[in-house]
Amino acid sequence: MTDFRALLVEKTEAGFQRSVVTRQVADLPAGDLLIDVRYSSLNFKDALSATGNPGVSRNFPHTPGIDVAGVVVESSSERFAPGDSVVAIGFDLGMNTPGGFGQRVRIPAGWALPLPEGLDLREAMRLGTAGLTAALCVQKLEDAGMTPDGGPVLVTGATGGVGSVAVMLLAKLGYRVTAVTGKPDQHGFLQSLGAAEVIAREEARTGSDKPLLPETWGGVVDTVGGETLFNSVKRLRYGASLAACGLVEAPQFAATVLPFILRNVNLLGVDSVELPLAEKAKVWDKLAGPWKLDGLDALEEPLSLDTVSDAIDRILVGAMVGRGVVDLSA
Numbered sequence: 001m002t003d004f005r006a007l008l009v010e011k012t013e014a015g016f017q018r019s020v021v022t023r024q025v026a027d028l029p030a031g032d033l034l035i036d037v038r039y040s041s042l043n044f045k046d047a048l049s050a051t052g053n054p055g056v057s058r059n060f061p062h063t064p065g066i067d068v069a070g071v072v073v074e075s076s077s078e079r080f081a082p083g084d085s086v087v088a089i090g091f092d093l094g095m096n097t098p099g100g101f102g103q104r105v106r107i108p109a110g111w112a113l114p115l116p117e118g119l120d121l122r123e124a125m126r127l128g129t130a131g132l133t134a135a136l137c138v139q140k141l142e143d144a145g146m147t148p149d150g151g152p153v154l155v156t157g158a159t160g161g162v163g164s165v166a167v168m169l170l171a172k173l174g175y176r177v178t179a180v181t182g183k184p185d186q187h188g189f190l191q192s193l194g195a196a197e198v199i200a201r202e203e204a205r206t207g208s209d210k211p212l213l214p215e216t217w218g219g220v221v222d223t224v225g226g227e228t229l230f231n232s233v234k235r236l237r238y239g240a241s242l243a244a245c246g247l248v249e250a251p252q253f254a255a256t257v258l259p260f261i262l263r264n265v266n267l268l269g270v271d272s273v274e275l276p277l278a279e280k281a282k283v284w285d286k287l288a289g290p291w292k293l294d295g296l297d298a299l300e301e302p303l304s305l306d307t308v309s310d311a312i313d314r315i316l317v318g319a320m321v322g323r324g325v326v327d328l329s330a
């Protein structure tokens with residue numbers, strides 16, 4: 001196959017325009033692996049790329065898609081042979097390197113991992129960057145001492161990609177999960193994923209005028225930032241931690257040192273993009289093994305190259321639920 005279908009984002013005088021086009025394999029950048037992309041998934045960052053956010057993508061025309069699950073077609077790396085199933089997420093994939101919203105990608109071998117045993121390609125993309133990030137948050141919180149008997153764990157942005165996987169994973173691991181959502185009609189969905197309690201976004205944002213709030217959470221997975229982040233820090237129990245990975249509410253927050261010096265709490269940063277491949281591999285293996293989530297299909301909204309653009313518009317306004325999985329053969 002010398003040509004393939006891809007979503008292309010072009011910078012025009014009227015703004016950033018998206019269309020599905022035919023591209024040439026020969027136009028892909030140099031790299032060790034040519035991959036037949038079977039599935040990708042939609043993450044908030046893809047929507048930022050598709051709308052020209054310069055913090056994500058600067059080179060246009062461009063094909064977004066920070067997640068890839070597929071089969072190696074050509075390899076100049078000893079680590080992979082044609083026919084191998086692989087996953088690649090993060091690094092520059094889909095940022096300024098053409099990504100998974102195209103049927104072929106060419107990437108450095110150092111961005112790819114063998115598909116973990118225990119997951120198929122579609123399951124891997126039901127997780128994707130969002131799932132890996134949720135798992136990284138939980139792992140970092142546990143490394144900092146979080147345990148199921150340390151109090152309920154708050155998950156913000158809970159119906160989103162990272163949030164929904166975090167709710168499922170924490171519930172599986174025996175935590176009592178409180179989910180925060182701005183979608184009043186999705187409380188039942190969050191309970192079906194394992195949330196013991198669901199609260200409204202406004203409730204998680206309250207208390208900005210107070211230096212400390214009642215000690216409530218044994219841990220927090222925060223995907224939204226802003227006022228919600230620091231009000232959640234103020235509600236951490238003594239010695240507990242918040243893992244911060246997202247910014248859909250706001251990238252900035254107003255803070256004081258008081259929760260840190262009076263309650264011994266921790267604010268932990270989580271990055272899935274530049275995390276070394278070996279660290280990514282450890283988390284994938286957990287998600288394929290002891291942390292494997294049953295019922296991941298309940299999170300999936302099936303997408304194709306023809307429908308992903310509409311989903312990009314919805315994720316930008318926080319209206320997606322769960323994980324959009326892009327089937328590149330559909």
Ligand SMILES: NC(=O)c1ccc[n+]([C@@H]2O[C@H](COP(=O)([O-])OP(=O)(O)OC[C@H]3O[C@@H](n4cnc5c(N)ncnc54)[C@H](OP(=O)(O)O)[C@@H]3O)[C@@H](O)[C@H]2O)c1
Nearest residue numbers: 044157158159160161162181182246247248249271272318
């Ligand atoms: N650090 C990393 O490596 C990493 C990796 C992946 C993602 N992220 C970041 O994590 C965040 C979530 O990513 P995602 O892919 O899960 O996105 P997503 O699927 O759009 O989920 C975000 C969720 O946040 C809630 N939300 C939306 N707008 C909000 C607002 N203004 N205030 C408060 N809550 C709002 C919504 O859930 P409810 O309606 O249920 O509230 C929404 O579904 C993004 O900022 C993304 O860039 C970071």
